[in-house]
Amino acid sequence: MTSEATTVDQYINEAPEDRREALQKLRNIILENLPKGFQECISYGMVGYVVPHSIYPKGYHCTPELPLPFMSFASQKNSINFYHMCIYANPELHDWFVAEYPKYSKQKLDMGKSCIRFKKPDNIPFELIGELVKKISVDQWIATYEAAFRK
16 A cells, blocks of 8 residues: 655555554654664655655665665554664574564564565564664665665
């Protein structure tokens, strides 16, 4: 479900009422832990965190006119989804997250390549998400991205 919202506040306010508090809390924990250089925006109809063109002029290889995506979150039909590109591109980070997850949640981890799905807002491990967010700097993400995706 992509949104037509043009601001993050609008995106959260247009989400189903039972998810707004969790989405705002997710946004807050990301912003509290986000390394310098990343920029919050609406990206691909979701709340996104990107490397702006001012830092990485090449942009995203699939669509160079867009800034390099790093992570995002969205209110989807059946879940709140959190996307973290470096979990997909960095096996050590992936393994760390998978090992840490049971320490923060009793729920089974529902994870794709870069997507973590939370069917119930109460099951989002906000503290763990905060730890994940601060693990990768802009420079580390650019180096990982170029090694993994830019051929």
